[in-house]
Amino acid sequence: GGLLYDVGGFKLPFYIASALIFLNGVLVATCLPSSVHPKSVAASAIADDDEPEALLEEGESEFRYGSLLRIPWLWMVLISVFIANTKMTFIEPTLPSYFKTAFHASVTVVGIGWVVYSCFSIGFSLLVGYMIDRGARPRLLLPAGLVVMSLGLQLIGPAPFLPLSVRSIWLSFTGLALLGVGNGMTTVSALPDILNAVMDSQVVDSYEVRAAVAGLLRGALSLGCTAGPVTGSMLTGAVGFRQSASLLGAAYLIMAAVYLVGAVQAKKPILEQLNTILRTSFPFTRKCTSTSENIM
Numbered sequence: 001g002g003l004l005y006d007v008g009g010f011k012l013p014f015y016i017a018s019a020l021i022f023l024n025g026v027l028v029a030t031c032l033p034s035s036v037h038p039k040s041v042a043a044s045a046i047a048d049d050d051e052p053e054a055l056l057e058e059g060e061s062e063f064r065y066g067s068l069l070r071i072p073w074l075w076m077v078l079i080s081v082f083i084a085n086t087k088m089t090f091i092e093p094t095l096p097s098y099f100k101t102a103f104h105a106s107v108t109v110v111g112i113g114w115v116v117y118s119c120f121s122i123g124f125s126l127l128v129g130y131m132i133d134r135g136a137r138p139r140l141l142l143p144a145g146l147v148v149m150s151l152g153l154q155l156i157g158p159a160p161f162l163p164l165s166v167r168s169i170w171l172s173f174t175g176l177a178l179l180g181v182g183n184g185m186t187t188v189s190a191l192p193d194i195l196n197a198v199m200d201s202q203v204v205d206s207y208e209v210r211a212a213v214a215g216l217l218r219g220a221l222s223l224g225c226t227a228g229p230v231t232g233s234m235l236t237g238a239v240g241f242r243q244s245a246s247l248l249g250a251a252y253l254i255m256a257a258v259y260l261v262g263a264v265q266a267k268k269p270i271l272e273q274l275n276t277i278l279r280t281s282f283p284f285t286r287k288c289t290s291t292s293e294n295i296m
Contacts, residue, residue, distance in 0.1 A: 002111025068212055073197040076262050077190055078220040080142060083255050084186045085224025087149055087179055088117070090232035090248055091156070098241040103169045113176050120180030121187075128188040138189035138196070139263050145185025146256035152178030153249030157242030191217055 004013040068074060099105040099113070132138055153159075155175035158167055194213050203209060235244035 001114075002107040002109070005107045005111075067203070068198065068209075068216065071197055071201050071203075073262070074194055074213075074216070076259060077142070077194050077197070078216060080146065080255055080259055081186065081190050081217060081220040082224045082227070083251060084146060084149065084183070085221045086228035086231065087153070087183070087248065087252075089225045089228025091245065092232075093229050094232050094236045094241050094244075095156070099169070099172070102167065103172075105169065109169070113173055116173050117176040117180040117183075120177045121183045122180075124181045124184030125188050126184075128185050132189065132192055138193040141185050141189040142193060143256040143259040143263075145182040145189065146252045146259070147182075148178050148185065149182030150249040150252035150256070152176065152182060153245045153252070157245045159246040159249070160242055161246075 001013040001017075004016055095113070096107075096110045099110050103109075128136075128141060132141070152175040154162070155178065156172050158164075158171060158175075191214070194217065195210070198209060198213060231248075232244065235247060238244075239247075
């Protein structure tokens with residue numbers, strides 16, 4: 001985008017992007033095989049259980065979102081994903097002007113910064129997915145990703161507690177790279193962590209359950225994208241870019257600490273109390289069999 005802007009002005013990047021999006025739609029419509037809605041495994045699971053306690057009762061095929069909402073750990077992951085996804089939309093409207101002011105950077109240089117972020121995000125997404133397939137625990141990778149992103153936000157400015165003499169475009173690029181690393185860690189590990197919690201709660205594994213979990217996760221991501229520009233612009237206007245990035249990084253550290261404490265407390269009575277509160281908060285849904293003892 002930055003390179004096209006330098007070559008052809010403001011409109012050229014949009015022309016190219018719209019053409020690529022159109023081409024992508026044509027390829028999806030013509031090349032992907034048609035999908036078939038798989039049959040839910042709930043019927044067979046219920047048939048094997050004399051007294052099933054699952055999201056789907058005998059003879060029903062309708063899935064209820066509210067049953068998932070009673071699982072305490074699901075909320076922990078969704079809140080973490082919401083906070084984690086504010087990072088890029090937080091700095092997108094503010095970073096270009098900061099680069100121009102602090103480093104007199106061209107639009108192309110700003111674009112290179114986003115390329116650095118994207119490359120590290122893609123690379124570590126693949127690596128984290130491979131690690132989870134080989135047995136790594138997503139419940140540890142997600143808070144680790146929050147810590148890495150917190151460090152990246154401290155370096156972009158850099159943070160006010162760092163001397164201004166260390167400020168350089170390369171330090172900011174390093175911060176963007178760390179944001180990419182943390183993004184790969186949090187985004188990829190969130191879905192398996194939620195699915196593990198759902199399955200540990202003795203919920204029947206079905207297409208509907210997985211689709212609902214993916215929808216909730218996407219909703220948390222979208223909310224983070226919505227909150228990022230608003231909070232980023234307000235904070236930057238009030239205290240400046242360096243301070244606002246540092247504050248967001250501190251929020252990531254706090255969320256990582258809360259996440260780890262929640263993981264430790266998952267087998268203790270405090271989670272049972274939270275589970276009871278959540279159950280009573282959704283009277284329109286049916287009984288859920290989520291158990292605090294198996295949440296880990």
